[in-house]
Amino acid sequence: MKRVTAPMQQVQPMNVREAESQEAESKPRLAPVAPQARPPAEPGPIAVRKRRSRPALAGYRQLAERIFLPIMVVGLFLLVWEVLVKHFQVPLSLLPPPSYIYTRLTEVWPVLLDQAVPTTLETIASFVAASILGIVLATLLTYSRLLNSAFYPIIVFFQLIPKIALAPLFVVWVGIGAQSRIEFATFMAFFPIVVSTMTGLRATPTDMLRLCKGLTANSWQVFTLVRLPYAVPHIFSGMKIAVTLAMIGVIVAEFISAPKGLGYLIVFASSQADTALILAAILLLCMIGLTLYGVVVLLERLVTRRYG
Amino acid sequence: MSKHLDVWKVSKIYETPSGPVEAVSEASFSIREGEFVSILGPSGCGKSTLMMMMAGLEDVSEGVIIERDKEVTGPRPDVGLIFQEATLLPWVSVIDNVLFPVRILKRPRRDYEARAHELLEMVGLKDFHQHRPAQLSGGMRQRVAICRALILDPPLLMMDEPFSALDAITRDEMNVALLDIWQRHPKTGVLITHSIREAVLLSDRVLVMTRRPSTVVCDISIPFERPRDPRIVESAEFNRLCNQLRGYIESGYAADQNNRYRSAAAAVATTE
Ligand SMILES: Nc1ncnc2c1ncn2[C@@H]1O[C@H](COP(=O)(O)OP(=O)(O)O)[C@@H](O)[C@H]1O
Ligand SMILES: [Mg+2]
Numbered sequence: 239m240k241r242v243t244a245p246m247q248q249v250q251p252m253n254v255r256e257a258e259s260q261e262a263e264s265k266p267r268l269a270p271v272a273p274q275a276r277p278p279a280e281p282g283p284i285a286v287r288k289r290r291s292r293p294a295l296a297g298y299r300q301l302a303e304r305i306f307l308p309i310m311v312v313g314l315f316l317l318v319w320e321v322l323v324k325h326f327q328v329p330l331s332l333l334p335p336p337s338y339i340y341t342r343l344t345e346v347w348p349v350l351l352d353q354a355v356p357t358t359l360e361t362i363a364s365f366v367a368a369s370i371l372g373i374v375l376a377t378l379l380t381y382s383r384l385l386n387s388a389f390y391p392i393i394v395f396f397q398l399i400p401k402i403a404l405a406p407l408f409v410v411w412v413g414i415g416a417q418s419r420i421e422f423a424t425f426m427a428f429f430p431i432v433v434s435t436m437t438g439l440r441a442t443p444t445d446m447l448r449l450c451k452g453l454t455a456n457s458w459q460v461f462t463l464v465r466l467p468y469a470v471p472h473i474f475s476g477m478k479i480a481v482t483l484a485m486i487g488v489i490v491a492e493f494i495s496a497p498k499g500l501g502y503l504i505v506f507a508s509s510q511a512d513t514a515l516i517l518a519a520i521l522l523l524c525m526i527g528l529t530l531y532g533v534v535v536l537l538e539r540l541v542t543r544r545y546g
Numbered sequence: 547m548s549k550h551l552d553v554w555k556v557s558k559i560y561e562t563p564s565g566p567v568e569a570v571s572e573a574s575f576s577i578r579e580g581e582f583v584s585i586l587g588p589s590g591c592g593k594s595t596l597m598m599m600m601a602g603l604e605d606v607s608e609g610v611i612i613e614r615d616k617e618v619t620g621p622r623p624d625v626g627l628i629f630q631e632a633t634l635l636p637w638v639s640v641i642d643n644v645l646f647p648v649r650i651l652k653r654p655r656r657d658y659e660a661r662a663h664e665l666l667e668m669v670g671l672k673d674f675h676q677h678r679p680a681q682l683s684g685g686m687r688q689r690v691a692i693c694r695a696l697i698l699d700p701p702l703l704m705m706d707e708p709f710s711a712l713d714a715i716t717r718d719e720m721n722v723a724l725l726d727i728w729q730r731h732p733k734t735g736v737l738i739t740h741s742i743r744e745a746v747l748l749s750d751r752v753l754v755m756t757r758r759p760s761t762v763v764c765d766i767s768i769p770f771e772r773p774r775d776p777r778i779v780e781s782a783e784f785n786r787l788c789n790q791l792r793g794y795i796e797s798g799y800a801a802d803q804n805n806r807y808r809s810a811a812a813a814v815a816t817t818e
Contacts, residue, residue: 445629448603452621455650463649467637545637 331511342514343521350503350522357488357499358526360416364423365484365530369477371424372431377461379432380439397429405490414495423487427480434476438469467545474538481534485527500526549612550702550734551577551600556609558595569595571759572609577751579701582728582735584745585762586795587755593738594706596755600736601625601704613702623651626695626703630710632687634679634694640666641675644693651698658697665693668730669723685716689723696731704736709744721747722776729773742788742795747779754794764794 316336322328323335330338343350379386379393405422412418442465450460492501500519507515558570570592577583585593598604600611602621611618634643644662648655666675669689671682679687688708695703709717721744728735728748739745745752746768754764768787770778778784 443631443633445631446633446635448598448629449627449633450650451603452601452625452627453623453647453650454621459650464635467635 331513334514334517339514339517339521342512343518346515346518350500350519353498353500353503353519354522354526356416356496357485357492357501357523358530360420360423360488360499361481361485361526361530364420364427364487365477365481367420367424368427368480368484369431372428372476372480373435373473375428376432376435376439380436381457393429393432397433401426401429402486402490405487405494408491409495419488419491419496422491423484426487427484430479430483431473431476434472434479435469438472439465441472442468470541470545474534474541477534478531478538481530482527485523485530489523548579548614549576550579550581550614551736552612553577553596553600554610554612556596556599556606556611558592558599558604559607560595569760570599571761573755573760573762574609575753575762575765577734577736580732580734581750582737582748583751583753584737584739584749585753585755586739586742586745586791588757588795589740591755591757592760593755597704597706597736597738601627623647623698624700624702626698626700628688628691628695628703628705628708630707632679632684632691634687634690636679638678639675640671640677640679640682640690643679643690644675644697646694647698661699662693662697665696666690668727669693683716684712685720688712688720692724692727696727699731700733702734702736706738707740708737710740717741717744724748725774725776742791743779743784746784746787746791747774747776752791754791766791766794 320335320337323333334342375389379390404425408418408422408425412421446464446468447460450464455463488499489501489504492499493505496502500523504516504519507513507519553573553575555572555574556570557568557572560567560569573592573596575583585596587593595604599606600618602618602625634640635646638646641659641662642649644665645655645658648658663672663675666672669692671686671689671693674682674686679690682690688711691708709720712720725748735748737745737748749768752766752768753762754766755761756763766787770783
C-alpha cells in the first residue's frame with residue numbers, strides 16, 4: 239500500500255503503528271493559537287482529502303497487470319502441461335493432463351465435498367482452539383515473570399523443531415479419532431499465535447503505560463483498554479500463519495489415521511494410483527485453505543476497523 | 547504562597563544488569579502553588595526520572611518528596627501527565643481520548659463531556675472531536691494530549707519534553723498555546739525541556755540540571771509578569787536571561803568535562 243508521509247511527520251520519531259496511519263494528511267492544519275484570534279472554522283477536515291486519482295487508462299493498465307498477467311501465466315502453464323503430457327503420452331497415473339483432472343473433479347465432486355467436510359471442520363476447530371489457547375497462554379506468559387522464565391524457552395524450542403514428526407505420537411497417545419487430529423493440529427498452529435501475541439502485548443508504548451499507571455488504572459483496565467487492542471495487529475499476523483498450519487496439521491493427521499477426510503482420500507487415491515484424484519483433492523484443499531485464510535483476513539479487517 | 551511540591555535530597559539509583567546507575571543525585575528544590583517551573587538539562591541527566599518520581603511513577607531511592615504536606619508514595623490521578631509523544635490510543639476518537647482518564651476512573655462520562663468539548667475548543671480542535679489521532683498532525687495530537695491531561699482539572703501538570711517531537715514552527719505555536727492555557731487554567735506546572743527559550747517564555751522559575759552528579763545546580767527566577775505576552779521573546783531582558791542560562795548550562799557541561807578528565811586521570815594513576 240502506498241503511504242504518503244507528510245513533511246512534518248518526518249521530523250518526529252514515531253512508532254510503527256503511528257507511521258502506518260499517517261496517510262490521511264499532507265499539510266498539518268494548525269489551528270491558530272490564541273482562540274480569540276481564530277478565523278472562521280475551516281471547511282472540511284483534512285482526513286477527507288482524497289488522493290488524486292490516476293488517469294483512467296493507467297488505472298486499467300495496472301489492473302490488467304496485476305490480475306490478468308498472473309491468470310495468463312497460469313493459463314499458459316496449464317496449456318503447456320496439457321500439450322506436453324499429450325505429446326509425450328505420459329501415463330495418466332504419472333501425470334494426467336489438466337483436462338483429465340477437471341473431468342475427474344466433476345465426476346467425484348460429491349465424494350470430494352463429502353470428504354472435505356470433516357477436514358474443514360477439524361481445521362476450523364483446531365484453529366479456534368489454537369487461537370484461544372495461544373492468546374490466553376501469551377497473556378499469562380506476559381504477565382507472569384515466573385511462568386515466562388519457566389515456559390518461554392520451551393515454546394521457542396517447540397517453535398523451532400519440526401512438529402510434524404510428532405504426529406504419530408498423537409496417534410499412540412490420543413488415538414485415531416477426530417479429537418486426536420484436532421489436538422495435533424492445534425499443537426501445530428498455536429506457537430505462532432503465542433509468539434506474536436506476546437510481541438503484541440509488549441507493543442504498547444511505555445509512556446502510554448505510564449499514563450495508565452499515573453491514572454491508577456488497574457491491570458484489567460490496562461489489559462482490556464490498552465494492551466490487548468495494541469496487540470490486535472500482531473495477533474492477526476499470528477492467526478494468519480496459524481490457519482495455514484492448522485490445515486497442514488489436520489491433513490498430516492489424516493494421512494496417518496483417518497477413516498475420512500481429504501487427507502485420507504489422497505492416501506487412498508495414491509494407493510489406487512489415481513493421480514488425477516489426488517490432484518483434484520489437492521485443488522479442493524487449496525480452495526478451502528484460501529477461503530479460511532480469507533475469512534481470517536476479513537475478520538482482521540472488521541476488528542482493525544474498530545481497533546486499527 | 548505555600549509549597550505545592552517539596553523535593554528534598556532526592557536520589558534515584560537504577561539497578562541494571564551492568565551495575566547500579568545513579569540517575570538523580572541529591573536533588574533539592576521546591577515548587578510553590580501555581581508556579582510554573584521548567585527543568586533544563588542535557589539528555590540523560592535524569593530529568594525524566596526526576597519527573598517520574600514527582601509523579602509517583604518511580605520510587606525515590608533516597609530523600610523524600612512532599613506534595614501539600616503529604617509524602618508522595620505513588621501515582622495519583624490529580625497529576626496531569628504529558629509526554630514527548632502524544633500517546634493517544636490510535637483506535638479511539640479524539641473526544642474519547644480526551645475522556646480516557648474519566649473512563650479509567652469510572653466517573654460518569656456525561657459530567658465531563660462538556661468540559662472535554664470546551665478544552666478541545668480552547669486548543670482549536672473543536673471540529674475534530676470525532677477524528678482518529680492518525681488523521682491529525684503531530685502538533686494537533688499533542689494538543690489532544692494536553693486536553694486529556696486537563697480533563698480532570700488537576701492542580702498539577704507535568705510535561706516531559708512535550709514539544710520536542712514537533713518542528714520549530716509548531717513548537718513556537720504550542721508554546722503560545724500553553725501560555726494561553728495557563729492564563730485560563732492557572733495551576734502548578736513542571737515542564738522538562740531542552741529549549742532555553744521555551745523555558746524562559748513559559749516559566750516563573752527555571753532549574754538547571756547537570757550530568758554527573760545528576761542534580762539541580764541552579765535556580766533562576768523569571769521576572770516577567772503574567773499574563774505574559776509572547777512578544778517578550780523579542781525583549782532584551784528575555785535574551786539576557788537566555789544567555790545567562792546558557793552560560794550556566796555550559797559551565798555545567800564544563801564541570802562535567804573536568805570531572806571526566808579528573809576521573810580519567812585517576813584511572814590512569816591507579817593502573818600505573
Ligand atoms: N528504567 C531505567 N533503568 C535503568 N536505567 C535507567 C532507567 N531509566 C533511565 N535510566 C538511566 O538514567 C539516566 C537518566 O535518564 P532520564 O531520566 O531518562 O534522563 P533525561 O530524561 O534527562 O534524558 C540515563 O543514564 C538512563 O540511561
Ligand atoms: Mg527524558
